[in-house]
Amino acid sequence: MVFAHHGLGDVIMLVAAIESVVQREHGHRCFRFLVKSPLEADYMQQRLGEFNSEFVCIGTGLRRVLATMRLLWESWLQPPEFVLGLHLTNAPVSLLLIRLIRSKCHVVPYRAGWRFLFPRMVAPTYEHKVIYYTRFLTAADKKWSEFAAGPNPTARIRPQSTRPHLVIMAPGSGEREKFKRWPLERYVDVAVQLTEEHPGWLQIAFLGLPSELPSRNSPIWRGKFFEQIVPRRLVESQAAIARASVVVCGCTGTGHLAAAQGRPVVGIYGPTNPLETGPWSKHLYYVRRGYACSPCYRYGFTRGCAQPICMSSIPASEVKQAILSALLDMPPVRLITLRTKEVFEPSTDIISAESYTYTAAQTTNERL
16 A cells, blocks of 8 residues: 655655566556545556556545544555555554554654664655655565665656647645746746747747746737646646647656656756756756755755745746757756755855756757
């Protein structure tokens, strides 16, 4: 039994971690995944449905409480071999509910003072979440230790049609995580610059919910017409991404979805750490600033500082250069180490020269 009541991005990373194990089980085990909403259930059904798996949508609020009570009752009738609680954002309540499920093995994230209830805990590794989630599997069954390194990141898959190149921009994010958004005006600035500098070579489309994209009459579009893709289902988002040469977004599920489909991602990061929560891809072109307070997103501090200068200070020119680098298949800048900071207030101090400027502009005219 696997509690996967995360957002779409975390579910995609979890699938990458668990897929290799499920593929090698050959039907010997039945995996039961507990997810938050039908969106996450649809994705897991796509990737893991052919295996011996079951997906239960437990929802939120009262519905989650009732679903958990039913699971507790079922576990006493037929105990699962192990219970993995990978993303417990409501501890200690979530920890207590996990422990009440009857099972010989419970694996949860490390929490100080809970070792007496959970002998098997997974401490933060400061690695990518795909690797982190793999640690839960090896903690549950030592036979899976061969997968401790995790699966390989996804490689680039080019769309069938490459002219003109479609660049999809997804400026939105979860409603609770608006602080992770790059200003919509900057996305429009990038779109206008690209279409004016490279007419006929690039096509721009904006992907998002109605609440994330202003009406076509809004002055924010500066009189330009860009295609707007408003998906109602997961498959519609995937179909749009399949047409794209590059996807531009913040730290959101759209970036993970694009990486899972083999599309290069230009990721704009501030509060979050691309080494931990970025798309699991060999073609992530991240753009960030090296402020002393960034990244700061961590357990216990998931709402940001309310003044994310680490996002608002990123200029449109740097994102444009990263897009051109991705289109020209230039190697992305690699981060070696980046630790999340234990800070609560914004800082304007730059601790490293991390306003990464890609060199695509220097060779763009020669390559076109």
